[in-house]
Amino acid sequence: MQLTGAQMICESLLREGVTVIFGLPGGAILPFYQTLPEYPDLQHILVRHEQNAGHAADGYARASGKVGVAVATSGPGATNLVTPLATAMMDSVPIVALTGQVPRAAIGRDAFQETDTTGVTAPITKHNYLVMDTADIPRVMKEAFHIARSGRPGPVLVDLPRDVLTERAEFDYPESVNLRSYKPTLEGHAQQIKRAAKLIRDARRPLIMAGHGVTISGAFAELKELAEKVQIPVITTLLGIGAFPGEHILSMGMPGMHGQAHNNWAIERSDLIVAVGMRFDDRVTGRLSAFAPNAQIIHIEVDPAEIGKNVGVAVPIVGDARRILHALAVEVEPATHADWLKEIDVLREEHPFVMPESDRLLPQYVIRELCEATDGRAIVVTGVGQHQMWAAQHYVFKEHNSWITSGGLGTMGFEVPAAMGAAFAQPERTVWSIAGDGGFQMTFSELATIAEHNVPVKFAIINNNSLGLVRQLQDLFYDRNRVAVEYSGNPDFVKLAEAYGIWAVRVTDKAAVRTAIDEAAAVDGPAIIDFRVEREENVYPHVPAGGSVFEMLEGPTPPVPSVPSVPPTSDEAHAWRK
Amino acid sequence: MAQVETHTITALVQDRPGVLARIAGMFSRRGFNISNLAVGHSETPGLSRMTFVAEGDEWVVEQVMKQLYKLIDVVQVYDITAENIVLRELALLKVRSNAESRPEIMQLVDIFRANIVDVAKDALVIEVTGDEEKVDALIQLLQPFGLREVMRTGRIAMSRGPATTGPRKGVKPTIDHSAPDTEVVP
Incomplete structure (x- = not known):
């Protein structure tokens, strides 16, 4: 089937299950917009600023678990996406951003509304593409969505020169992705899971620190199963909030800079931290040399680059949090940790988190x-x-x-x-x-x-x-x-x-x-x-x-x-x- | 000057536009010190092989490799510092010369098993290969004659013996946390 580049983009979006896109048009991306009426199943939400299109796609992605899509034109449209892309990159949110670009022949000539968009966004995207051939669009779109949502999710930008959008080529959407340089590890290594289970068995003051990765992988039941089976209190990082029920008896709250004080004291005393889908951000750890001085760390994380980046790790387990937590929950032996839970209760009493009383509007x-x-x-x-x-x-x-x-x-x-x-x-x-x-x-x-x-x-x-x-x-x-x-x-x-x-x-x-x-x-x-x-x-x-x-x-x-x-x-x- | 710890890292990368910029950008924004970088096609069409020399302790180098591996275009990364490796670089050196100095320069070229690849009335172009120390030494000896231009390729490295770094066989990639006993699937 011969289609224009713009039609290919729309077809690809539909095949990736996209129903809503947020964007703002401009000259370079116009061929895409002129094609949209042919695709009534794609609802386009016209925003007032491209930055808002990016954040809307982010909010959409986090609330739905699907990939959010933002569209902007070249130059200022694309640079206005910088903040939302950086936001999504830091928080591992799957976004595909589509940007217009000046026609191929004009690239590099400082044409009107030209920016080196892939250059500007390289450090703040998981990956990006400048499409120089219309025939590449189906593969690029397939890869973009795959990269955005798999492994450690993140934003992917596809930069589309105007004439690439208007040219015609054969559209054949690939069934699968074949990237020899990108195959995220999902299954945790069995040997490492055994080692982790052994550390958990021997721990007297274990803590779980759950982050965004738990939410992203949907490991809610598995996290609860592990925590309850071994009676390990669960601290949730800022982005881990909601990964564990807040009213659960083992729920501790947030650690770090503005976390409840008892959490930081518990971390100080803990002898084993099971970190899941979190990255030991400086707001969590404070001064690294004083962080969890008595604890060994088991780090469960899909991104190997996060392991050992900020803190030393005793047992690294690379892979998907849900699969690893499930395997770990099966592997560990039930325990009660009654003394430790009592100790934490004392910490809570000594460092109460109280709601200030006032007649004023607090x-x-x-x-x-x-x-x-x-x-x-x-x-x-x-x-x-x-x-x-x-x-x-x-x-x-x-x-x-x-x-x-x-x-x-x-x-x-x-x-x-x-x-x-x-x-x-x-x-x-x-x-x-x-x-x-x-x-x-x-x-x-x-x-x-x-x-x-x-x-x-x-x-x-x-x-x-x-x-x-x-x-x-x-x-x-x-x-x-x-x-x-x-x-x-x-x-x-x-x-x-x-x-x-x-x-x-x-x-x-x-x-x-x-x-x-x-x-x-x-x-x-x-x-x-x-x-x-x-x-x-x-x-x-x-x-x-x-x-x-x-x-x-x-x-x-x-x-x-x-x-x-x-x-x-x-x-x-x-x-x-x- | 204190000796800086260096590691020789090779990477197999997708041969795509912008891949070098991505890698260079990653190094600079994460504050990694790369003293040397060489790129060329590999034995596999579509893949290039890069050699880096990274400065820093083991923690730094581990981060360098992990961050490299995280880039979508990077297929495999190897720290071959500890391997038994051959290190080479090539340099072209343009030296002032005249009838009087030429024999002395030619003697040095002989000793270093270098080649003279161009001769002019008042200059010579010398081609030398070897490890950095050898190239440095020749450069130092040629200084007094008037070294006009130096062009160096940077270090490339390969392990000795039949083992290879590559997608199919041989030397194990260094990056692998989940499966220390098995070969990682790139």
């Missing part, structure tokens, strides 16, 4: 109410900053694939387009975007798209009129020298919503929180709640960057004054340290 309270109102079953999408950490700490998830956050790259503004993408992926589920007033203003142009399609995303803006986490860093570690963190000119978010025709309400009072949440939930379509929260609230615990558990600030001592009247001295700032 952001943590908003998250707790949101969790209660949604019964812990909403899809929660966040931006980056204090609100993200509070959401991670206070929203207790009952369902998997429900926590969507930019962990590795820490991309502010992710919360708006990613929530939109998640809502397209899971129209039956409630999607709450917990947003910061800073991040929200980076990408709220997508409210137009959300309104157009009446996407039922509910926004909870945790509005403290500042870049709160940066302000917190300045307060704790820079003697309260507040620079460039106050947002004194925020728009009236309720009026802003009105401009888009979106339902909105402002909440300044604790008593009004639940009513507002319930009202927003009842709206048939998007809704925005502007929570004017306590501005001086900080996220605790806080392990200083590069610090260890011993430098962890577990809470404000003395309590934070509502508005600091006198600039504090350096001594006072340091008196907060425990």
